[in-house]
Structures are given as C-alpha cells and as structure tokens.
Amino acid sequence: MGEQGMESLPPLPRCLILDYYDSYTNNLLTLFTQLYSDEEVLRKVVVVKYDHYDWETFQRLILPNIDCIILSPGPGRPDKPSDIGFALDLIRQHPLPILGICLGHQAIGVAFGAKIINVPLIRHGHVVEVFPTDPSSDLFAPMPGHDVQASFAAVVYNSLVVDADSLPANLTVTAWTDPGSNLSTVMGLKHRDLPIWGVQYHPESISSTCGSSLLFRYIEAVHRIYNHPASYPRLETEILDSCAYRIATRQAKSAVSTQNSEIPRKLPSLPVEPRASSTHASTSRAASHQTSSARRAFSLVERSFEESGRHRSTADIFDSVIRCRASLKSGAMGEIWLDGESPTRATTTSLACPNFLLTYALASQTVTLRTPGKVLRSGLGTATTFWDWFDQAQQSLATPRSEIGGWKGGWVGWFSYEMKQESLQGYKADHRGDNGKSSLDGLDACWSWSDWLLERSSTGRWTLRAVIRAADAESLPIDAGVGKLLHQAGVSVGLLESQFDTLYSTISAALNDSMHKLESRDFEPFHIQPDTDGPAYRSSIEDCRESIRQGDSYELTLTTSFNAKLPPGLDPFHLYLQLRKSNPAYYSTYISFPSVVTPSGRGIYILSSSPERFLKIQVGESGRTIEMMPIKGTRKRLKKGVCACSLTSGCRRQSPGAKVCETERARIDEQIGQALQDDPKERAENLMIVDLIRSDLLSCCIPSTVTVPKLIALESYGVHNLVTTVRGCLGDAVSSVVAVKRCFPPGSMTGAPKLRSVQLLEQYEGNRQRGIYSGALGYISADGAVDLSVVIRTMVIQGNALSLGAGGAITWMSNADSEWAEVLTKVESVVGSLFSH
Ligand SMILES: C=C(O[C@@H]1C=C(C(=O)O)C=C[C@H]1O)C(=O)O
Numbered sequence: 105m106g107e108q109g110m111e112s113l114p115p116l117p118r119c120l121i122l123d124y125y126d127s128y129t130n131n132l133l134t135l136f137t138q139l140y141s142d143e144e145v146l147r148k149v150v151v152v153k154y155d156h157y158d159w160e161t162f163q164r165l166i167l168p169n170i171d172c173i174i175l176s177p178g179p180g181r182p183d184k185p186s187d188i189g190f191a192l193d194l195i196r197q198h199p200l201p202i203l204g205i206c207l208g209h210q211a212i213g214v215a216f217g218a219k220i221i222n223v224p225l226i227r228h229g230h231v232v233e234v235f236p237t238d239p240s241s242d243l244f245a246p247m248p249g250h251d252v253q254a255s256f257a258a259v260v261y262n263s264l265v266v267d268a269d270s271l272p273a274n275l276t277v278t279a280w281t282d283p284g285s286n287l288s289t290v291m292g293l294k295h296r297d298l299p300i301w302g303v304q305y306h307p308e309s310i311s312s313t314c315g316s317s318l319l320f321r322y323i324e325a326v327h328r329i330y331n332h333p334a335s336y337p338r339l340e341t342e343i344l345d346s347c348a349y350r351i352a353t354r355q356a357k358s359a360v361s362t363q364n365s366e367i368p369r370k371l372p373s374l375p376v377e378p379r380a381s382s383t384h385a386s387t388s389r390a391a392s393h394q395t396s397s398a399r400r401a402f403s404l405v406e407r408s409f410e411e412s413g414r415h416r417s418t419a420d421i422f423d424s425v426i427r428c429r430a431s432l433k434s435g436a437m438g439e440i441w442l443d444g445e446s447p448t449r450a451t452t453t454s455l456a457c458p459n460f461l462l463t464y465a466l467a468s469q470t471v472t473l474r475t476p477g478k479v480l481r482s483g484l485g486t487a488t489t490f491w492d493w494f495d496q497a498q499q500s501l502a503t504p505r506s507e508i509g510g511w512k513g514g515w516v517g518w519f520s521y522e523m524k525q526e527s528l529q530g531y532k533a534d535h536r537g538d539n540g541k542s543s544l545d546g547l548d549a550c551w552s553w554s555d556w557l558l559e560r561s562s563t564g565r566w567t568l569r570a571v572i573r574a575a576d577a578e579s580l581p582i583d584a585g586v587g588k589l590l591h592q593a594g595v596s597v598g599l600l601e602s603q604f605d606t607l608y609s610t611i612s613a614a615l616n617d618s619m620h621k622l623e624s625r626d627f628e629p630f631h632i633q634p635d636t637d638g639p640a641y642r643s644s645i646e647d648c649r650e651s652i653r654q655g656d657s658y659e660l661t662l663t664t665s666f667n668a669k670l671p672p673g674l675d676p677f678h679l680y681l682q683l684r685k686s687n688p689a690y691y692s693t694y695i696s697f698p699s700v701v702t703p704s705g706r707g708i709y710i711l712s713s714s715p716e717r718f719l720k721i722q723v724g725e726s727g728r729t730i731e732m733m734p735i736k737g738t739r740k741r742l743k744k745g746v747c748a749c750s751l752t753s754g755c756r757r758q759s760p761g762a763k764v765c766e767t768e769r770a771r772i773d774e775q776i777g778q779a780l781q782d783d784p785k786e787r788a789e790n791l792m793i794v795d796l797i798r799s800d801l802l803s804c805c806i807p808s809t810v811t812v813p814k815l816i817a818l819e820s821y822g823v824h825n826l827v828t829t830v831r832g833c834l835g836d837a838v839s840s841v842v843a844v845k846r847c848f849p850p851g852s853m854t855g856a857p858k859l860r861s862v863q864l865l866e867q868y869e870g871n872r873q874r875g876i877y878s879g880a881l882g883y884i885s886a887d888g889a890v891d892l893s894v895v896i897r898t899m900v901i902q903g904n905a906l907s908l909g910a911g912g913a914i915t916w917m918s919n920a921d922s923e924w925a926e927v928l929t930k931v932e933s934v935v936g937s938l939f940s941h
Pocket residue numbers: 661663716734735736737738852853894896897909910911912913930
C-alpha cells in the first residue's frame with residue numbers, strides 16, 4: 105500500500121456480502137451500481153446468508169473463488185456466537201480484504217480483543233455527523249475530483265459500539281462521532297497491517313452521504329492488494345446460486361419482460377383491446393393476440409357502458425347489480441367492492457362476484473377450492489409453499505399482459521400475516537405463533553377468482569371487463585395444481601364470448617334500473633374491547649425498548665386487537681357504508697364471503713379503510729415497475745366541525761361550523777401535520793422502514809432502478825401520516841407472486857430488522873396470531889398487475905365476531921403513554937362514533 109490513490113474506477117473484484125439477516129443488507133448493492141453497471145454487479149457481487157455455509161465449507165468452496173468480503177449489519181451482538189457465526193474466525197485468519205458494516209464492524213473489534221458496550225445515546229434512523237481522523241486518505245478520501253470534507257452526514261442503526269478504551273494496539277480509530285463530547289463514539293476502525301476496515305454507520309442508507317466513495321476507496325484498496333489485474337473473473341454459478349434472491353442479469357433493464365416463471369421466456373406484451381362503442385363483444389381480436397409459440401387459453405376484454413349508471417352512486421350500483429341481482433349472484437361465492445374512496449388521489453372502483461375461492465390452511469398445508477356447490481381439498485406436502493403453488497396457479501390462468509392499469513379480472517383476496525412462515529427466510533418454526541389463538545382456521549391465505557368485473561373510472565364511467573376463454577383453447581393441464589382442482593370441481597375459468605354478451609346486456613339493464621333504492625339502516629352502537637389493556641400494552645412497549653437497547657431490533661411494530669360481538673341482524677354491508685363515509689381511504693374495500701365457515705360462525709367479511717399501499721406492480725413501456733409506499737408516523741387530526749378557536753385566534757363566537765372557526769381549525773390541523781413531518785423521532789421511524797423496503801425491493805428488482813421518489817411526505821386522510829414512495833423495475837425472472845412473497849410481510853408492520861423483529865413481536869404479543877390484520881389485501885390481476893394494501897384500519901367480521909387490529913412502531917424514543925394514545929387514535933379513526941369503548 106502507501107501508493108497514491110488511483111484516480112480511475114478499478115475493475116470490479118468478486119465480492120461476497122455475508123448477510124446477518126439484516127433488513128438493510130441488499131441496499132449495499134445500490135452503492136455498487138452507483139459505480140458499475142447492473143450486469144457487472146449481478147455477475148460479481150453476491151449476498152449470502154451468514155449461516156448458509158459452515159466455516160469448513162466456506163473455506164473450501166467459497167474463499168478460493170472470491171476476492172473480498174463485506175460483513176453486513178445485523179441484529180444482536182458480535183460477541184454472541186449464534187449472532188455472528190464464523191465471522192470472528194474469518195477476521196482473525198484474515199484470508200481476504202474485509203469491510204465490516206455496523207455489526208460487521210463491531211465483529212472486527214471483538215475479533216482482535218476489543219469490548220462491546222452500549223452507546224451513550226441510542227438514535228436508530230437518525231442522521232449524525234461523522235468525523236474521519238484523516239479525511240483525505242484511505243477509505244475516507246473523497247471521490248476523484250471532489251473536495252476533502254472534514255465531516256459528512258450518515259445514518260446510524262446501532263445500540264452497541266466498540267469501546268474505544270479497550271482497543272488493541274493493532275486497531276486504529278479512523279472516524280468518530282460527536283468528537284470531544286461525552287456522546288463521542290467510534291465510527292470507523294482499521295487494522296494497522298491487514299486489509300481490514302470497519303464502519304459503524306450505515307453508508308448504504310438513503311439518507312447517508314459519501315457511501316459510494318467509501319466503496320470506491322475499498323475496491324481501490326482491494327485492487328491494489330491484487331496488484332491491479334486487468335480484470336477479475338465472474339463469480340461461479342454455484343456461488344451466485346447460493347444468494348438468497350437471484351435477479352436475472354440477462355436482459356437487465358430490457359423493455360417489457362416475460363410474465364412469469366423463474367425460467368425467463370419471451371412472450372409478447374399485448375394491450376387490451378378497448379371496445380368502447382361496440383355492442384357485440386368479439387373475442388376474435390383478443391384471441392388473435394395469441395401467438396402460436398405462446399398460446400394462451402385466456403385473454404382480456406372490456407366494453408364501456410357509456411352514460412349508463414353514470415349518475416347513480418357507486419354504493420347504489422353495488423347494491424343493485426352485485427348484491428341484489430339473483431341471476432348474477434347464483435354461481436357466485438360472494439361480493440367484492442374494491443372501493444378506493446380517496447380525497448387526494450384518483451382511484452377506480454371495481455365490483456365483482458367471484459366464481460370460486462382458493463383458501464390455504466398453514467397448519468395442515470392444505471389448499472381448499474370452494475365453489476357454490478363443492479369443497480375440494482388438496483395437501484401441498486412439505487416440498488412446496490402456498491406461495492409457490494399459488495404462483496403456478498396464477499401463471500396457468502394468466503392472460504397476456506396489458507398496459508392498462510388496474511384490476512382486469514382474476515384474483516382478489518389476502519395473505520394473512522401468518523403467511524410469513526412460508527415467505528420469510530430464516531423464520532424458525534419453533535417460534536411460530538400457532539400455539540396462540542387462531543380464529544382464521546384455514547383462511548391464512550384466501551384468493552377469489554372473478555371472470556368479470558364492473559369498473560367505474562375516476563370520471564364516473566362504467567366498464568365491463570372480463571377474462572375470456574377461447575372456445576377452441578387447449579384445456580388446463582389437469583394432472584396437478586389448480587388445473588386438477590378446477591377439473592375435479594367441474595369449474596371452467598373465463599367467459600365465452602356469448603356469455604360476455606349476455607352479461608353485458610344484463611348489467612346494462614341493471615345500470616339503467618333507476619327504481620332500485622339503497623336502504624340505509626341504523627344500528628345500535630356496540631361495545632369494542634381491546635385484547636390487551638393499556639397497562640399490558642405499555643409493559644410490552646418496555647419489552648420492545650429493552651430489545652432495542654440490547655441491539656436485537658431497531659424498531660418494532662407492536663400491535664393488539666380490539667374485539668366486539670355484533671348485535672344480531674347487523675348486516676356488515678351497512679356497517680361498511682358507514683365506514684366509507686366516516687373514514688374514506690385509498691384502499692377502502694368491502695369483501696363478503698357468506699358461505700365460508702370459521703370457528704366464529706358462518707361468513708367472513710372484510711371492511712377495510714386502509715390508507716397504506718403495500719405493493720403495486722404495473723406494466724409500463726420500460727418494463728414492470730413495482731412500488732411500495734410505507735407509512736410511519738401518525739397523528740390525530742383536528743376534525744371538521746371542531747372549534748379550535750382560542751382567545752388569540754380572533755374568533756370570539758366559538759361556534760363550531762362558523763367560517764372563522766373552520767379557518768382556524770384548518771390552520772391548526774395543518775400545523776399538527778407539519779409538526780409530525782418535522783419531528784425527528786417520527787422521521788427516524790419512517791426512515792428505518794424506508795431503508796428496509798429498499799432492501800426488500802432489491803430482492804426482486806434490477807438494483808440501479810430502486811429509487812425513493814418521495815421521502816417522508818405528509819398525507820392527511822382520517823389521520824395525519826408520513827408516507828414514503830419506493831420504486832423499482834422488476835427483474836426479468838421474478839413473477840408477480842414471487843415479488844410479493846419476497847417482500848412479505850409488509851415491513852411497516854414488523855419493524856427492522858424484519859426477521860428478528862417478527863420473532864420478538866410474537867413473544868411480546870403473547871403468541872397471538874394477527875390474522876388478516878398486518879397482512880396484504882387486494883388484487884392480483886389475471887395479467888400479473890398487482891395492487892395490495894397493508895391490512896390496517898380494517899374490521900374483520902367472522903360470524904358475529906368483529907375484530908380490528910391496531911398498533912404502532914416502537915423505537916427507543918417511544919413514550920408508552922403517547923404510543924397507547926396513538927393506538928386509540930387509529931382505532932377511533934375506524935370505529936369513530938359507531939362504538940362505545
Ligand atoms: C400498526 C398500524 O399502523 C402502522 C403503523 C404506523 C405508525 O406507527 O405510524 C402507521 C401505519 C402502519 O404502517 C395500525 O394502524 O394498526
């Protein structure tokens with residue numbers, strides 16, 4: 105070493121990132137793609153779980169075939185063998201250049217004899233100022249052409265830190281935070297003689313600066329150690345295959361990619377044929393979309409109803425067309441209303457009567473097909489998960505892709521929170537919450553299929569959309585999977601052209617039936633009670649804070665459940681009509697499956713007013729985009745009609761509703777929102793989940809495409825919320841269902857790091873199953889488009905039992921009283937004055 109830094113980008117060495125099941129590890133890839141192309145990074149950099157190989161195998165198979173190592177951040181302690189695996193041996197034997205980040209950095213300290221202590225001030229998700237001891241050299245030297253800076257801003261996620269007083273002589277401190285104060289801690293280390301470096305902060309965080317220059321200088325140092333070869337070989341396939349999530353390098357960033365399957369195949373991307381003015385639905389054009397090499401049984405059609413029904417309310421149409429028309433309801437499994445009443449974002453509404461349901465029981469690993477006349481079960485066996493089985497089902501019933509947004513027919517349903525057992529890598533079955541109360545009993549996932557739907561655009565026009573089955577189409581394979589079940593039950597998927605025509609006429613008549621009147625019904629308020637009372641919840645908050653203090657978690661979304669017995673005769677639909685008025689939300693949804701029986705009785709009904717997007721997949725010109733919009737940070741609003749006037753505000757009359765009162769109320773409400781957006785605790789809560797969501801998306805996206813177009817924006821619906829938008833382009837080989845699986849459960853409902861937080865929360869929530877609450881709800885369109893909400897602010901009714909989950913993110917800075925008040929605010933935003941509690 106000792107040579108002047110090279111001023112050009114070195115070729116990329118083969119780099120293995122050892123992942124401690126942290127929820128930020130994949131973000132390191134974005135530092136690489138700021139320097140190198142996606143193709144190069146996906147060929148040369150691999151993320152492998154720290155327990156994927158044992159030490160002996162790692163030394164034999166991996167070490168000889170890589171050039172450098174990054175040790176990731178992670179939960180727990182570097183001096184605890186189960187948390188750190190073989191890293192201490194790796195560092196002590198220092199076979200290759202190593203860069204440790206956060207937990208990895210602390211492991212470097214421990215490996216050479218330093219002590220780990222608690223930080224004087226825990227500030228997960230906060231931006232701190234880092235002061236390199238020599239900002240002009242080694243890993244902190246600026247990028248070529250940039251000025252030397254005495255300090256830079258970076259995000260920290262640590263509870264623990266290397267004790268500066270215990271450092272052995274062979275380790276040097278390279279950076280500090282808060283130098284000279286009693287908050288000062290070690291932010292960087294390096295070995296005096298060996299190519300081993302560590303940083304305590306998170307260079308990969310969205311709000312950290314100088315991350316790519318650190319990586320650049322590390323790669324430059326690695327390159328120097330290998331005497332500047334012209335290039336490095338690509339990683340061997342076996343090593344690439346040991347990555348938890350592979351993204352296809354082939355055709356990275358290509359235009360529209362294939363629908364599905366881990367084996368990429370080229371299918372044409374086809375638009376839906378609009379049939380706005382035709383009264384004869386012809387499927388011939390749709391059918392002609394099929395190519396002989398990729399023949400599909402199903403296609404999409406749509407036909408508008410022009411002015412019909414335009415002046416009637418959506419609730420009225422839902423009641424008259426979907427709920428009351430016997431000819432449409434016979435043969436249906438229930439009613440679906442993807443409502444989407446949003447004051448700030450334009451939405452479409454979809455109404456449907458599904459033909460069949462697929463439900464999944466985690467405990468017995470059994471899929472059940474439910475049709476109006478039949479119930480058929482099929483065991484999955486232990487070799488597969490429902491996610492993979494359902495992925496195949498989705499693919500076998502898929503239509504060609506359409507660039508038109510929204511649900512075009514196909515699946516509507518949910519994955520309950522417990523489906524994490526089959527999606528979350530490293531999840532330990534013995535921590536499962538299945539000894540807790542389960543009321544879902546076999547509805548851990550539930551996906552209904554609708555051949556057709558009635559859609560209202562944001563301008564009010566109604567359109568019939570359908571999945572069409574070509575009369576001469578080959579039938580589905582019936583030897584396994586969904587095809588076998590559907591065949592046994594005698595269900596055929598998709599409408600024939602003639603059926604579409606008849607349906608169009610029937611619905612047209614119903615839309616024009618102005619005699620229909622939607623009755624509104626009053627009902628008695630009922631009593632809703634929390635599962636956990638305030639003191640018990642406060643005590644769980646302290647448990648969460650203790651886990652955070654010990655370094656096991658950075659943030660935990662603690663939840664509880666509120667329950668009520670409904671008065672006899674209460675129709676959930678009428679309760680939903682009240683909810684959509686009192687708490688309009690982007691993802692408001694009503695689902696009714698009256699024939700499904702659970703331990704609480706007959707029928708399951710979902711009444712959702714979720715404002716939160718979990719995940720949306722759209723097909724666009726440049727490929728499939730995936731977007732997630734986590735919410736963190738919630739405050740009560742000052743509602744319309746409340747007089748907030750004070751003596752100083754100039755309103756003397758103090759009469760709620762008066763114009764001057766309303767102006768004052770709006771001003772104070774805006775101030776509350778602004779204060780939320782400016783609050784460092786709330787911003788940190790949001791940032792922690794944003795970094796986690798970026799890492800989730802990197803498990804299915806081309807790395808350089810993952811961006812954050814909107815960071816910590818204020819959205820005010822029923823409550824004030826802070827919302828971030830994270831977006832990326834899906835990798836070619838990642839199907840829609842696989843993308844959902846890789847990001848499930850929603851990070852805003854777990855906290856970070858996801859795996860460790862999920863398992864801790866199971867303990868702190870008394871092994872209670874969260875059920876549909878905290879899961880994902882929405883559509884997976886026949887063409888692979890997806891839009892799912894995070895299931896919050898949602899009433900689930902089974903028989904006469906109503907449950908409503910609520911919770912909030914706990915960080916070190918949480919105050920038990922205000923967290924409990926936040927939970928009650930969320931509950932109130934849903935049940936409001938309907939209930940006494
Ligand atoms: C846990 C809930 O909400 C989650 C927690 C939030 C928060 O802590 O601010 C906000 C939205 C959700 O991601 C809930 O509504 O029950």
